[in-house]
Amino acid sequence: MYGYETFHEKLAEGLIANVRGGNPPHAYIFEGDAGLGLFETARLFAASLACNADNAPCGVCNSCVSAKAESNPDIIVIKPEDKKKSISVEQMREMISDAYIKPFLAKRKVYIFADAGIATESAQNAILKLIEEPPEYAVFILICDNADLLLETIRSRCVKIRFSPLSEEKMLEYVESISPNNSKREFIVRYSAGIPQNAKNIIEDESFDRIRTETVKRLPLLFSQRKLTAYNLADFVEENKDNAALILSLWAGLMRDIIFIHQDSVKLITNGDYERELTEVAARVEERAAVKALESIMHAEEMLRRYVSLRALVLKMALSIKPNW
Numbered sequence: 001m002y003g004y005e006t007f008h009e010k011l012a013e014g015l016i017a018n019v020r021g022g023n024p025p026h027a028y029i030f031e032g033d034a035g036l037g038l039f040e041t042a043r044l045f046a047a048s049l050a051c052n053a054d055n056a057p058c059g060v061c062n063s064c065v066s067a068k069a070e071s072n073p074d075i076i077v078i079k080p081e082d083k084k085k086s087i088s089v090e091q092m093r094e095m096i097s098d099a100y101i102k103p104f105l106a107k108r109k110v111y112i113f114a115d116a117g118i119a120t121e122s123a124q125n126a127i128l129k130l131i132e133e134p135p136e137y138a139v140f141i142l143i144c145d146n147a148d149l150l151l152e153t154i155r156s157r158c159v160k161i162r163f164s165p166l167s168e169e170k171m172l173e174y175v176e177s178i179s180p181n182n183s184k185r186e187f188i189v190r191y192s193a194g195i196p197q198n199a200k201n202i203i204e205d206e207s208f209d210r211i212r213t214e215t216v217k218r219l220p221l222l223f224s225q226r227k228l229t230a231y232n233l234a235d236f237v238e239e240n241k242d243n244a245a246l247i248l249s250l251w252a253g254l255m256r257d258i259i260f261i262h263q264d265s266v267k268l269i270t271n272g273d274y275e276r277e278l279t280e281v282a283a284r285v286e287e288r289a290a291v292k293a294l295e296s297i298m299h300a301e302e303m304l305r306r307y308v309s310l311r312a313l314v315l316k317m318a319l320s321i322k323p324n325w
């Protein structure tokens, strides 16, 4: 759409119609899962807001051309500085003083917060006043996966736009467009759960098929109850450390499929290309055992996630401790 890959044409059309109408609100929250193209839609919307013509985004004015090239000085993307996990108060202060300088070449000045949910509370407080009484040319787009992470005072001043996962039909279309005649498209669509970026990652990741094949092969071993087998499974995950989360999520998906098979809902399974293998395991494993297995795998996934965020938490803590201020 206008040369931007937005997966939410209707939403974008509505936003653009608002711009053409002349009086768009000053602050927005774009809420939705990562990988749904929120940032790209924000870029398109920003280009429309910044466009100098009536039929925004015209695509030919100075502002539109530089917006497309990501060099428009009036479209400012705010994200954490290198290696930092959150947007700092200093970054916010810089942005606030910048916001009082008129646009350089565009009609409006647009600030896109690439991941507003990770802004610290004080950083959010710092921009609150600006969002309350913005300069007439300024617009703010706060992107986040969960608007509840933002302060209530900020939320109440923004128009919230919710991005939903794509339908299976739309996902099929997308997969077909980036990988025509892919023999695993049904699996890719189901596994991606409506998130185009997930599908793209699977298609582009050369090790994905290998990992998946090996994960399926080890599925029966999960029920062996032998210590030696458990060691082997641990070795397997350890050898593929970078893909540990993927392996666990694949096992969880396979286990859900086994449960579906028990419930006579084969139509709902994600790993349709492994239906034979899954049916074999299902024949040996009771439904209740599969449910328990799924719980164990999900618990392991949770532990893995916590470990990752714990590390991030300690990193942030340690980096904020200084001998003198």
Ligand SMILES: [Zn+2]
Binding pocket: 050, 051, 052, 053, 056, 057, 058, 059, 060, 061, 062, 063, 064, 065
């Ligand atoms: Zn334009």
